[in-house]
Amino acid sequence: MTLVANTKHFSPHTYYIHTFGCQMNVNDSEHIAEILHQAGLRPANSPEKSDLIIINTCAVREKSEEKLFSFLGRLKTYKKKKNIRIGVTGCVAQLRREEIFRKAPHVDFVVGPDNYYRLQELVFSGNKEVATAWHTDWRELPTPLKRTSPISAYVTIMEGCNNFCTYCVVPFTRGREKYRPLNLILDEIKKLADSGYQEIHLLGQNVNSYQDPESGQDLVDLLERVNQIEGLQWIRFITSHPRNFHRRLAEAMAHLEKVCHQLHLPVQAGSNKILTLMKRQYTREEYLEKIALVRELVPDVSLSTDIIVGFPGEEEEDFEQTLDILRKVQFDNIFSFRYSPRPRTAAARLPDSVPLEVKRERLVRLQNWQRNIQLAKHKALCGRVMKVLCTGRSKKDPSQFSGRNEAYQVINFASPRDVFGQFVQVKIIDYGPYSLKGELVESGEKS
C-alpha cells in the first residue's frame, strides 16, 4: 500500500542491515542482503556509509521493540543530513506498522516477513509504503550467496505457527504455518555442502510439524534426505514443539549419523495450571515422558529449553514446579525470560498479576539454579576430548579460537595453528557455567 507517492528518483548504491532477534531473523537478513545484492547494491559496514538502511526487527519481547525505536531515533538526525532511505522489516514491521510511521515519520517503508519478495520495488520506488499482506503459499526468496558464517548455515524449512500459545506473538507476525517445498530445501543444502558448509540448522517456528506441500513428507523424511548429502557433517533442527515430538523423530536422531544429538524442546513452565493458561497443549507429565523417550533412544542427547517466569497467575508453588522440571531434566542450557504482555495475544487480556520485582526475583533464582546444574555438568567434562567445529577466532590473539561441540556447547580453546572452519579434537581443561575451555589435540598426540 502506497502511503505517500514520491516522484523523486532514488537510486541507492550501498546498504546496511541491522538485525535484531533470533536465527530466523539472521537468516531473513541474509535473504534480504541477497535481494539487494541482485539489485546492484553493495554492503556498507556502518549506517553512516550507506544510502539504504534496513532494520530487521523482532517482536517476541517488549525489549526488542524498545531497541528498534531507540535505533530509529538515532537515524533521524542522520536522515536530515543525507538523502537515504530507511526500511523496517520483520516482526515489528508486521505488528506495529502504523505506530512505526507515527513514532518515526522518517521511515520510508515497512515490510512484513511475508513480503520480502517485494523489497526491490520498495527500495527503488521512492514512495512511503507498507507491505504487510498475508500469503498462504510459500514464496521462495533468492538463496543467499553470502552468509553470516562461511561454515555453518541456517536453512528455513517452514514459517509461521498454528499453535497460538497465549503469550506468543508469532502467529500474528509470521502468520499461519507454511512449508517450504522439500526439493528447494535439498537444493539449497546441496549447494551449501558443495561450497564447503559443514553444518546446517533447519529452521522454523515449529519444525516438527513440517510437511512437504506436494508429497506430505515430514521432518523425519527430510532429515533422512539431508543426511545423505555428501560433504555435510552436522545437521541440527530448531524449534520443536513438545506436542509434536514423537518416537519416530527420536529414532531418527538416534540412527541418522549426521543428526546431532542435541534437542531444544521449550517447556516454558513447570506447572500444569500455567501450561494450560499458556495453551501449550501438553502437561508436565507428558513433557517429562518425551524427555525420557529421547533419553532412552539417544542416551547422550544434550537438552535445552525456554522458560517464561511470571506468567499471569503464576504463584510460588507454580514457579517451584518449574524449578522442579529443571532439577528433574538437568538441561544443558536454558533460555529464560520474564513474562511481558505482547499485543494481540490472549494472555495480554489477562491481568499481569505477578509484580515486576517478583518476576525479577524468580528469574534470578531460576538462572542461579540452572547455573549450578551447568557448572556440575561442565566440571564432569574436564579431561574429555571432544570433536569441535571451529566457528570463530579471536581478533586480538591469533592463538585463541572458539567453536561448538555436538551438544552445541561453546568451547574456547587455544591452537598453535589456524583451525577456523575445521573440525578439530579439543581437550577440555577448564569450565565456567556457560562455556568450556580447552586446548587443541593434534592427531597422534596422546590426550
Ligand code: SF4
Ligand atoms: S508454538 Fe512457539 S511459535 Fe507457535 S505460538 Fe507457541 S510459542 Fe509461539
